[in-house]
Amino acid sequence: MAMEVAFLAPSVSQPAVAQHMGTAPGPQPSSGFGMKLAAGVCSAAAAVGLASSRKRSKTAARYTTQTILPSLAWIKTGVKASELQPTELKALTLAGNDVLIGKTEAGALFCVGNLCPHIGTPMSEGADVIGDVIVCPLHGSSFKVTTGELIDWCVSPPIIGPLTGLIVDKKNLLIFECRQGGFLGSGEVEVLVDTNAKKAYEAGYWKGLLDAQGKDDGTYY
Numbered sequence: 001m002a003m004e005v006a007f008l009a010p011s012v013s014q015p016a017v018a019q020h021m022g023t024a025p026g027p028q029p030s031s032g033f034g035m036k037l038a039a040g041v042c043s044a045a046a047a048v049g050l051a052s053s054r055k056r057s058k059t060a061a062r063y064t065t066q067t068i069l070p071s072l073a074w075i076k077t078g079v080k081a082s083e084l085q086p087t088e089l090k091a092l093t094l095a096g097n098d099v100l101i102g103k104t105e106a107g108a109l110f111c112v113g114n115l116c117p118h119i120g121t122p123m124s125e126g127a128d129v130i131g132d133v134i135v136c137p138l139h140g141s142s143f144k145v146t147t148g149e150l151i152d153w154c155v156s157p158p159i160i161g162p163l164t165g166l167i168v169d170k171k172n173l174l175i176f177e178c179r180q181g182g183f184l185g186s187g188e189v190e191v192l193v194d195t196n197a198k199k200a201y202e203a204g205y206w207k208g209l210l211d212a213q214g215k216d217d218g219t220y221y
């Protein structure tokens, strides 16, 4: 069973907050018991005012927990292959997918996921390309850019890197098909991505959340 989710966003009026904080303009009591009494009445009235002025309204954002199927499409990157030097990398977000296009040392074009499968560090923040292998800048995990195959997992810095590697299952790097568009490959680099990837991720998130509360069909876990 899929369901629709909408946020409830509380909205509180500014005058009510000012009143509650004691910053509302108006006559102030002068001293002693009278002042305390007035302050008490004021405070109670402010609390009532705050509660009554708290409104709940629905935002336009809606999410679903239904299964979202992939929808693949070639997306232009705005980058020509001739603009990339060997070992150069360029990070892009295409239809919600974080990708990294680049060239191997031999000059072959490739496209991989930009987020390291270890803990999600962007490879674009200093990854090295050595031959046809990309090396994560944080803990040195390395992957073949043509297949995404894991070569080394969390090898640096000594002791700390391998320790961090123990807490996450080893994974390969995502890879994406890419090509040079235009006549005889003279145009922009294009990447084949799932244009539903973001929607599917959000649906999975809401399904997990609602299943944990017993409000969906319980198939997430």
Ligand code: FES
Binding pocket: 116, 117, 118, 119, 120, 121, 136, 137, 138, 139, 140, 141, 154
């Ligand atoms: S984040 Fe890439 S190896 Fe740790």
